[in-house]
Amino acid sequence: MKKKSVVIGDIAKQLNVSKTTISFIINGKAKEKRISDELEDKVMRVVDELGYVPSPLAKSLRTGKTNIIGLIVEDISNPFFALIARKIEERANNNGYKLFYCSSENDTKKTSELIRLFRQRQLDGYIITPAAGTEKDINILLNENLPVVLFDRYLPDIEANYVIVDNFGSTYNAINHFVEQGCKSIAFISLDSEQTQMKERLIGYKKAISDNNLKHIIKKIAFRGNTTNYTEEIRSFLKTETHVDAVFFATNYLAISGLEAIVSLQKKIPDDIGVIAFDDHDLFRLFAPSITAIAQPIEQISAHLLDIILNSINDSANIQIARKMVLPANLIIRRSSLKKERIIKPE
Amino acid sequence: MKKKSVVIGDIAKQLNVSKTTISFIINGKAKEKRISDELEDKVMRVVDELGYVPSPLAKSLRTGKTNIIGLIVEDISNPFFALIARKIEERANNNGYKLFYCSSENDTKKTSELIRLFRQRQLDGYIITPAAGTEKDINILLNENLPVVLFDRYLPDIEANYVIVDNFGSTYNAINHFVEQGCKSIAFISLDSEQTQMKERLIGYKKAISDNNLKHIIKKIAFRGNTTNYTEEIRSFLKTETHVDAVFFATNYLAISGLEAIVSLQKKIPDDIGVIAFDDHDLFRLFAPSITAIAQPIEQISAHLLDIILNSINDSANIQIARKMVLPANLIIRRSSLKKERIIKPE
DNA sequence: CTGAAAGCGCTTACAG
DNA sequence: CTGAAAGCGCTTACAG
Secondary structure: OOOOOOOHHHHHHHHOOOHHHHHHHHOOOOOOOOOOHHHHHHHHHHHHHHOOOOOHHHHHHHHOOOOEEEEEEOOOOOHHHHHHHHHHHHHHHHOOOEEEEEEOOOOHHHHHHHHHHHHHOOOOEEEEOOOOOOHHHHHHHHHOOOOEEEEOOOOOOOOOEEEEEOHHHHHHHHHHHHHHOOOOOEEEEEEOOOOHHHHHHHHHHHHHHHHOOOOOEEEEEOOOOOOOOOHHHHHHHHHHOOOOOEEEEOOHHHHHHHHHHHHHOOOOOOOOOEEEEEOOOOOOOOOOOOOEEEEOOHHHHHHHHHHHHHHHHHOOOHHHOOOEEEEOOEEEOOHHHOOHHHOOOOO | OOOOOOOHHHHHHHHOOOHHHHHHHHOOOOOOOOOOHHHHHHHHHHHHHHOOOOOHHHHHHHHOOOOEEEEEEOOOOOHHHHHHHHHHHHHHHHOOOEEEEEEOOOOHHHHHHHHHHHHHOOOOEEEEOOOOOOHHHHHHHHHOOOOEEEEOOOOOOOOOEEEEEOHHHHHHHHHHHHHHOOOOOEEEEEEOOOOHHHHHHHHHHHHHHHHOOOOOEEEEEOOOOOOOOOHHHHHHHHHHOOOOOEEEEOOHHHHHHHHHHHHHOOOOOOOOOEEEEEOOOOOOOOOOOOOEEEEOOHHHHHHHHHHHHHHHHHOOOHHHOOOEEEEOOEEEOOHHHOOHHHOOOOO
């Protein structure tokens, strides 16, 4: 039943021309190899007629190229990563590349396996949100001069391309915005994580707090997967720390659990407690009240990631110089952080 | 720089054993081929030592198998599809398969291209949300006896496996729930789509409306991509149809646009207008008021999809009998559809 | 029990 | 201008 597909030999036989010549023509080297126009036309006609498509598998085995870029994200069901994946996919397609994506669940072993798998499949480029402890695997790629770019976070011990946002600055600004709104007890709820983006968000918070002579109120929660519900932890934290009048959530899923906790405690946003989330969400603007968020520039991040990969592929000489990009992230001020109108201004 | 990786010949040379024998041992056929235990041990030791991994590319070229399953979803940034992808990926990994996913944007041409691409790469199975007009491409897969399963919708003209939910019944129930709550003018907002799931949701609506002697109020919106904002259309519809006291949104992204429209019109949910959405969303339960939704059984759908594919792969004899599964979808009643308490009960 | 050899479908250095 | 042949790294029918 399985109809055997047309192979290069079929064309060669039918026309009494060598496979070499067919291959040259298919790959656009007809001019370069000075193949006569008539032969070229004749071959192309038969190729079209028989619907011949070179087997990418055989091609890859021979050339070592696949025209596929691999993307490893922490979790494809996290909207931030899903949007990034979509954008990169779109751009990759427009450039003749396919994108394959997988989720690492932020697990060292899974990430290693995926990297190895992609490498075995000879993918042409690697876009990775690195889990801690994957330095070794990434170094292997680097040593082989393969195009690699990290994003969302980076690994301090590795000289690799990366694209991240200004986690420090954007958090610093967000906390200052709280201060301007008159908040005095600003909590920072985060994961107990050594990842660079989390650390930088924390440093941004601390700096803003010190600059304003306020007190740190930091709650770190142990990471238990990003589909986990962290409501209970946040609820009991907020229940104890009753003086807290504003809270900054360091990730989008913490923010969702946090909102649930706040609702269940019957606290009013923003009057009882102001809220800012890191990462925007399609429903935040519709929430009652709408939720202030730091929005990462998804379009730009995606564009830079793919550009870096494509440049590396096309110019492996330049591959050695690590490109490190830090993009600004935008604080979108909505109702959840606005207390000012209720505060009696001095003067 | 690029360290050439270890190949089967290296092992063979080092041990002075044929590649055939190595291959048998690697593939667990040592017993079957009655290879001596000592030889097996010796080979395995060297394999481990050198870190030899067979090239999947070469293997695939030879065997025609890749151990990769392809998933084509309408849009990976739609949470429903992202969650499905995640679940299938998890299960596939546990069964020794990799999952590659791509978005079709519900576009006939893109879907065709992706199917063809997957086929060229010789993926072992195909899980597809079919766009209209892709019958031909899917038939090609079917004719080649390749494992295929459709989901979310199906193509009426094609005898293929599929996994869908009871779109008719779940919508019927949802509308009846509105009726029980005393709603009289229940609108159905949908896409102008010929897809089976959309048609069945519409039929469920119509049946419930007729059964209760109410009047149809149907708004079909032209599909312009699933990241599009449909707020304006819905807003002007609701502005005209002021008597509408309940609205059913046939997809999750329509619901989000719809909520935005309702908010901007300053209508109160559920007092002025009741709301039910098809597909749940992680923030619906936190909304004020929380949003009633029909939740598809994501875990089950994913499980069945992968099972069908794995069964087809392992038992190509049975592949011909199309398996058609219709799973129940659950109406999760939240505040947005509850009007009863405000209605004076007769008696 | 084990191996030599063909072949999966390409590309490319080499030769003429 | 064009072709014969080697080789990418495997697996497997065949032979002994």
